[in-house]
Amino acid sequence: MKYIDYREKRDHGTKEFPFAVYHVTDDHPRYNMIHHWHTECELMIVRSGQFQLSTDGKEHILNEGDCSLIMGGSLHGGVPDDCIYDCLVFDMAALLKGCPECTAAIQPMLSHEKKFSAVFKKDSATASYAKAAIDAMIAQDTGYEFFVMGNLFSMLGSAVATDDISVQNEVAVGDMKKIKKFKKVLSYIEEHYREPITLADMAKQCGMNRNYFCRAFKEYTSKTPVEYLNYYRIESACEQIIGTDDKLIDIAMNCGFNDYSYFIKVFKNHKGLTPRDFCRKSF
Numbered sequence: 001m002k003y004i005d006y007r008e009k010r011d012h013g014t015k016e017f018p019f020a021v022y023h024v025t026d027d028h029p030r031y032n033m034i035h036h037w038h039t040e041c042e043l044m045i046v047r048s049g050q051f052q053l054s055t056d057g058k059e060h061i062l063n064e065g066d067c068s069l070i071m072g073g074s075l076h077g078g079v080p081d082d083c084i085y086d087c088l089v090f091d092m093a094a095l096l097k098g099c100p101e102c103t104a105a106i107q108p109m110l111s112h113e114k115k116f117s118a119v120f121k122k123d124s125a126t127a128s129y130a131k132a133a134i135d136a137m138i139a140q141d142t143g144y145e146f147f148v149m150g151n152l153f154s155m156l157g158s159a160v161a162t163d164d165i166s167v168q169n170e171v172a173v174g175d176m177k178k179i180k181k182f183k184k185v186l187s188y189i190e191e192h193y194r195e196p197i198t199l200a201d202m203a204k205q206c207g208m209n210r211n212y213f214c215r216a217f218k219e220y221t222s223k224t225p226v227e228y229l230n231y232y233r234i235e236s237a238c239e240q241i242i243g244t245d246d247k248l249i250d251i252a253m254n255c256g257f258n259d260y261s262y263f264i265k266v267f268k269n270h271k272g273l274t275p276r277d278f279c280r281k282s283f
Contacts, residue, residue, distance in 0.1 A: 035077030049083030065122030129155035181206030
C-alpha cells in the first residue's frame with residue numbers, strides 16, 4: 001500500500017467519484033504502513049488485531065473495531081500487530097462541496113491550524129457510521145455512492161456533536177515547519193532510494209545537523225533515518241517481488257542494495273522471512 005513532502009502520488013477512485021478503499025492483510029506488499037502523506041483524507045478501521053498509528057508524531061493504539069480519521073496533509077504511518085485493516089481514501093473537498101457550513105465546522109482541522117485526535121472507539125456512533133461507509137464502499141451494491149457519502153457526513157456530524165474530534169490546541173509554528181522539513185526528506189528518499197543515500201544527504205534536505213536530525217526524525221517517525229530508508233527500500237522490494245518477474249538479486253540492486261547478502265539480512269529483519277520465502281508465500 002504505497003502511501004505535510006513525501007507525497008503519495010496516485011489517484012484514488014475516479015474524477016467523478018474520488019473515493020477508494022484498500023483491504024490490507026499480512027500478505028499485502030505494504031502491510032506495514034510506511035510514513036507518508038497525501039492531500040486526501042484517510043479513514044481506517046481495524047477489522048482484527050491491533051494497529052499502532054502515528055499521526056504527526058502522536059501515537060494511537062487502535063483495537064478491533066476502532067476507526068481513525070486522518071486529515072489530508074498529515075504525516076502518518078503505522079505498525080500492524082496480527083492485524084487486518086481497511087482504509088477509505090477520499091477527497092474531503094469533493095464530499096463537502098456546496099456545503100460551506102459543514103466545511104467551516106471542521107476547517108481548523110482541515111487547515112492544520114489545530115492539532116486534533118480523531119480516533120473513534122468501536123462502540124461509538126461515530127465508528128458505526130465510519131464502518132458503514134467503508135462497508136458500502138467495499139460491497140459497491142447499487143446506489144453505494146449515496147451510502148458512502150451519506151455515512152461520511154453522518155460520521156463527521158456525530159464526531160462534531162459528541163466531541164469525538166478532540167481538538168488539543170493550536171499547532172506551534174515550529175512544529176509545522178519541522179513537519180514540512182521531514183516531508184522534504186521523505187520526498188527525497190522516494191525519488192532517490194535506488195541510489196546511494198547518506199545520512200548527510202538526508203540531513204541536508206531539511207537544513208539540520210546530523211545529530212539533531214536523527215533525534216527529531218525518530219521523534220516523528222519512530223525510526224532513525226537509516227532505518228526508515230531501509231524500511232522504504234524493503235517495502236519497495238516487496239512490491240516488485242509481487243508485481244514483476246525480476247530476479248531477486250536484480251530487485252535488490254534496483255532498490256538500492258549493492259550487497260545481496262545485506263539485502264537478505266535487512267529483508268529478514270523487517271519481514272521475519274527471507275526474500276525467497278516471501279516470494280513463495282506471495283505466490
